[in-house]
Amino acid sequence: MQNRPWGRVQSGWFSVLLAVLILAGSHGAAAESKKFTVINVLLDGTKIWLPSTLVVQQGDEVELTLINKLDEPHGFKIEDFGIEEIVQPKAQTTVKFTAARPGPHGYICHIHPPHVGGQMLVLNK
Numbered sequence: 001m002q003n004r005p006w007g008r009v010q011s012g013w014f015s016v017l018l019a020v021l022i023l024a025g026s027h028g029a030a031a032e033s034k035k036f037t038v039i040n041v042l043l044d045g046t047k048i049w050l051p052s053t054l055v056v057q058q059g060d061e062v063e064l065t066l067i068n069k070l071d072e073p074h075g076f077k078i079e080d081f082g083i084e085e086i087v088q089p090k091a092q093t094t095v096k097f098t099a100a101r102p103g104p105h106g107y108i109c110h111i112h113p114p115h116v117g118g119q120m121l122v123l124n125k
């Protein structure tokens with residue numbers, strides 16, 4: 001009679017432990033999906049895509065939501081990944097790609113050279 005509750009508790013913990021191990025295993029093995037929001041703002045008279053640095057792991061599936069808060073179209077280009085978008089005023093767009101190549105990959109507004117961009121840093125797996 002008294003062994004039954006113990007049996008239940010132990011198998012309960014075992015299930016939790018098993019689930020944690022399975023989750024931990026899949027977490028480490030599969031490429032992750034990384035989502036970021038990148039916003040175009042005017043700061044002291046300078047147009048800037050923020051944040052200025054994004055960090056991902058090589059092989060990650062990257063999803064960027066590009067938001068343009070300003071009154072004219074702006075570009076977002078990551079040449080190394082073949083990304084070249086125009087984001088309309090007060091609008092947003094989403095781009096998806098795989099961060100296949102490690103290293104720093106700059107992003108710019110390709111229609112306004114003074115417009116400040118940033119970099120996506122892809123870490124080696």
Ligand SMILES: [Cu+2]
Nearest residue numbers: 074109112115
């Ligand atoms: Cu621009």
